[in-house]
Amino acid sequence: MSTARVIHPRSVLGPDLPAVPYAHPLRAEFRAWLSSNGPEGDYPLEQDDRFAYRRAWQRSLAAGGWAGIGWPVEYGGRGAGSLDKFMYYEELALAGCPEPANTPGILLLGPTLMEIGTPQLRERFLPKILAGDEMWAQCFSEPDSGSDLASMRTKARLEGDEWLIDGSKTWSTFAQYADFVFVLSRTEPGSEKHRGLTLLIVPVDQPGVTVRPIEQISGDAEFCEVFLDNARAPKDWVVGEIGEGWKAAMTLFQFERADQGFTDHARLLVELHEVRELPADLDDAERDELRRRWALLWTRCQELRMLNLRMAALEDDGVTVGPLGSLSNLVWGELYKEIYDFVAETVGGTAAVARDTVASHDRVHSRAASIYSGTSEIQRNIVAERLVGLPR
Ligand SMILES: Cc1cc2nc3c(=O)[nH]c(=O)nc-3n(C[C@H](O)[C@H](O)[C@H](O)COP(=O)(O)OP(=O)(O)OC[C@H]3O[C@@H](n4cnc5c(N)ncnc54)[C@H](O)[C@@H]3O)c2cc1C
Structure with missing residues (x-):
C-alpha cells in the first residue's frame, strides 16, 4: 500500500475547532491507519478505472473497519455520531482519498434498511453493501419526474411470489456497475402523487432490466437510463410497507442530507489549498484579483464548515436538522461550481471546456452540484419557506 499524503490540517481546513479538534483520538487513529493503508496508485481519470479504484478502496476501508463508520457495531460499523463523521470525512479529504464506491448502498439504502427494513432484508444485504461485494444504484427520477418526484409513473404489480415492474428511470448514478x-414504483393503480407508492429492491442482472449509460460533456457516463420491462423482484423485497413508498423515500432522503453531505466543505478546502500558489506569469493586478477571489472562496468555505458543524452537533443532540440541510446543500452546490471555475482558470487555462485535464474535467463535472440531491431552486424554496418563513 502507498503512503497517503500528509498535510497539516489547520493550513488546509482552517481553525482548530474545540468540538472536533485536530488532536481528537478518532482523527489520530484514522490518520495513522490512512498513512499506511491509503489507496494504491493515483486516482485514474477514466471512469471505469476510477470506479474500480473506489471499489478496491471500499474493500480496504471495510477490512480496516473504516467503511460506514456511522453504521451500528452489530452491522460492521463503529456507531459513530455526526461529529465523529465530520472528523472522519475531513481526514478522508485531507489524505486525498476518494469516497468508497458504494455510496448509494452505504449512505442511503443501508441506513434505510436498518430503520425500516425487515430482519431478512438486513441480513441478506447489509454485509455485502459494506464490504463492497454488491453495488447499488438509486432509481427514483424519471424522464418527467425529477424535482416533482411524486408525479412518477413506474408501475409494479404483484403476481404470485413476485413483483412485475414496468417503467423507465433516469439519472441513476453508476447503475451500469450495480x-x-x-426503485420507487406505483403499486396502487389509479393512485396519485405520494400515495400508493412502494420502494422495491430489484436485481439488475435479468432480462427485464436494461441499463443504458448517458454520456456527458465531461466524457463520463456517470449516470444511466434504466428501463424496466416486466422486471422481476421477489415479493418480500419491499423496503418499508407496501403503499408506504413515499415514507420510505423520505427516510432515505434524510440520510442523503446527513452524513458526508454535512462535510463536503473539506474537499472544497483541499481544492483551494492546491491552487494557493498562483501562476508565475501574472501581472500585479491579475494577481491581486485572483488573491481576492481565493480569499473570498476560502471565507465562504469556512462559513459552510461552521454551518455543517452546527448541523452535526444538532444531530448528535437528537435534533432533526430539517431545512438547515437545504441551506448547507445550496451553499455547497454553488460554491462547488465557483471553486472549480477558479481552479480551472488558474490551473487549467480559461478555455477549460476540454475533457483532457483533471481541472477541466472537474469544472464541467461541477455543474451537476446544483442539480443532484435537489436543485438549487428547490433548496431556495425550502430555505425561503421553512427557514425564513416567506409565503409559498
Ligand atoms: C450528477 C447527477 C446524479 C444523479 N443521480 C441520481 C440517482 O442516482 N438517482 C436518481 O433517481 N436521480 C438522480 N439524479 C436526478 C436528480 O435527482 C434530478 O436531476 C433532480 O431532482 C432535478 O430533476 P430534473 O432533472 O427532472 O429537473 P426538473 O425537476 O425538471 O427541473 C428543471 C428546472 O426547473 C427547476 N424547478 C423545478 N421545479 C421547481 C420549483 N417548484 N420551483 C422552482 N424551480 C423549479 C429546477 O430547479 C431546474 O432548474 C441525478 C442528477 C444528477 C445531475
Missing part, C-alpha cells in the same frame, strides 16, 4: 437498484 447489482441491485432500489
Whole structure:
C-alpha cells in the first residue's frame, strides 16, 4: 500500500475547532491507519478505472473497519455520531482519498434498511453493501419526474411470489456497475402523487432490466437510463410497507442530507489549498484579483464548515436538522461550481471546456452540484419557506 499524503490540517481546513479538534483520538487513529493503508496508485481519470479504484478502496476501508463508520457495531460499523463523521470525512479529504464506491448502498439504502427494513432484508444485504461485494444504484427520477418526484409513473404489480415492474428511470448514478437498484414504483393503480407508492429492491442482472449509460460533456457516463420491462423482484423485497413508498423515500432522503453531505466543505478546502500558489506569469493586478477571489472562496468555505458543524452537533443532540440541510446543500452546490471555475482558470487555462485535464474535467463535472440531491431552486424554496418563513 502507498503512503497517503500528509498535510497539516489547520493550513488546509482552517481553525482548530474545540468540538472536533485536530488532536481528537478518532482523527489520530484514522490518520495513522490512512498513512499506511491509503489507496494504491493515483486516482485514474477514466471512469471505469476510477470506479474500480473506489471499489478496491471500499474493500480496504471495510477490512480496516473504516467503511460506514456511522453504521451500528452489530452491522460492521463503529456507531459513530455526526461529529465523529465530520472528523472522519475531513481526514478522508485531507489524505486525498476518494469516497468508497458504494455510496448509494452505504449512505442511503443501508441506513434505510436498518430503520425500516425487515430482519431478512438486513441480513441478506447489509454485509455485502459494506464490504463492497454488491453495488447499488438509486432509481427514483424519471424522464418527467425529477424535482416533482411524486408525479412518477413506474408501475409494479404483484403476481404470485413476485413483483412485475414496468417503467423507465433516469439519472441513476453508476447503475451500469450495480447489482441491485432500489426503485420507487406505483403499486396502487389509479393512485396519485405520494400515495400508493412502494420502494422495491430489484436485481439488475435479468432480462427485464436494461441499463443504458448517458454520456456527458465531461466524457463520463456517470449516470444511466434504466428501463424496466416486466422486471422481476421477489415479493418480500419491499423496503418499508407496501403503499408506504413515499415514507420510505423520505427516510432515505434524510440520510442523503446527513452524513458526508454535512462535510463536503473539506474537499472544497483541499481544492483551494492546491491552487494557493498562483501562476508565475501574472501581472500585479491579475494577481491581486485572483488573491481576492481565493480569499473570498476560502471565507465562504469556512462559513459552510461552521454551518455543517452546527448541523452535526444538532444531530448528535437528537435534533432533526430539517431545512438547515437545504441551506448547507445550496451553499455547497454553488460554491462547488465557483471553486472549480477558479481552479480551472488558474490551473487549467480559461478555455477549460476540454475533457483532457483533471481541472477541466472537474469544472464541467461541477455543474451537476446544483442539480443532484435537489436543485438549487428547490433548496431556495425550502430555505425561503421553512427557514425564513416567506409565503409559498
Ligand atoms: C450528477 C447527477 C446524479 C444523479 N443521480 C441520481 C440517482 O442516482 N438517482 C436518481 O433517481 N436521480 C438522480 N439524479 C436526478 C436528480 O435527482 C434530478 O436531476 C433532480 O431532482 C432535478 O430533476 P430534473 O432533472 O427532472 O429537473 P426538473 O425537476 O425538471 O427541473 C428543471 C428546472 O426547473 C427547476 N424547478 C423545478 N421545479 C421547481 C420549483 N417548484 N420551483 C422552482 N424551480 C423549479 C429546477 O430547479 C431546474 O432548474 C441525478 C442528477 C444528477 C445531475
